[in-house]
Amino acid sequence: MNMTKKFWKRLAVIVAIAMIIGLVGFANAFMGNPVSKMLAQNTAEEILKTKYKNKDYQINDVVYSFKDGYYHARISSPSSIDSKFNLSINMFGKLEYDNYASITDGYNTADRLNNEYRKLTDPILEKIMLKYKGDIYYGALEIRTKNSIDYESEDDDxxxxxxxxxxxxVDKLYDIRKLGRSVGHIIIYVETDDISPKNAANILKYVREEFDEAGAPFRAIDLTLRHSKTETGSVPKGELNIINFNYDDIYKDDLVEKVKKADKEAKEYYAKLDKEKLEQEKEVDEK
Incomplete structure (x- = not known):
């Protein structure tokens, strides 16, 4: 009997220890641990002292990401608005990735300018969408990497x-309105029962009027008209799509005809992409 009690006590202890180890492992996977965070902090400090010793970079914080299991030291410079990057460090304090290139390749600057353009366009679009129904609308600057432009395929759009x-x-203070005029892109989806080219033309005119009044230029606009949801939650088939419609074409006398042509071209483009996707899937299945 005593042996039986001892067995169950030992088993209970083993189970408890296993549960504790499991909980610790679970917590470490999702929240990290203080020892690894300290190692990451030390690694980041050492890298700034050696690799970036002539810069005024500072560590803002070190955060754990359960998505990749790394500690990310967020670095910035008090004297440079675009100088910020991350050091990704594993749980043993080894540097796995340094995205310093986001400064030198223009990514951070592009991101800053896009945010500035959004601040300019968001209030205008919110006002416009008080008149229409839809929850997708935003402005963006078309800034692409040289590599993506050089090797652009027909699918890249x-x-x-x-x-x-x-x-x-880096750090240049650009005229955001001037950039908007040359590379500003507005995207709007409208839910309506009238997906006619005439209605699309009227919406385009209203959008341009509001942007002109606010002094916020754009180069082109994507406009999609889709049917509103029915009472059952389904959406009737049929859309009107125009892609990269030029700002200067919005007030032309033949605007409705231009919209019809743009919609036809968009549908042909999407049909081509769908066909290519099906062919690729077929090739994969045959292999």
Whole structure:
């Protein structure tokens, strides 16, 4: 009897220890641990002292990401608005990735300018969408990497007016309205029972009027008209799509005809992509 009690006590202890180890492992996977965070902090400090010793970079914080299991030291410079990057460090304090290139390749500058353009366009679009129904609407600057432009395929849909990201100057204070005029892109989805070219033309005119009044230029606009949801939650088939419709074409006398042509071209483009996707899936299945 005593042996039986001892067995169950030992088993209970083993189970308890196993549960504790499991909980610790679970917590470490999702929240990290203080020892690994300290190692990451030390590694980040050492890298700033050696690799970036002539810079005024500072560590803002060190955070754990359960998505990749790394500790990310977020670095910035008090004297440079675009100088910020991350050091990704594993649980043993080894540097796995340094995205310092986000400064030199223009990514951070492009991101800053896009945020500035959003601040300019968001209030205008919110006002416009008080008149229409839809929850997708935003403005963006078409800034693409040189590599993506050089190796563009027909599927990439990169506008010909897109700006090269690498040409941006770090910390330069650009005229955001001037950039909007050359590479600003507005995207709007409207839910309506009237998906006619005439209705699309009227919406385009209203959008341009509001942007002109606010002094916020754009280069092109994507507009999608789709049917409103029915009482059952389904959406009737049929859409009107125009892609990269030029700002200068909005007030032309033949606007409705231009919308019809743009919608036809968009449908042909999407049909082509769908066909290519099906062919690729078929090839994969045959293999």
């Amino acid at each position: 990169i506008p010909e007016y897109a700006m090269v990201q690498e040409s941006l100057e």
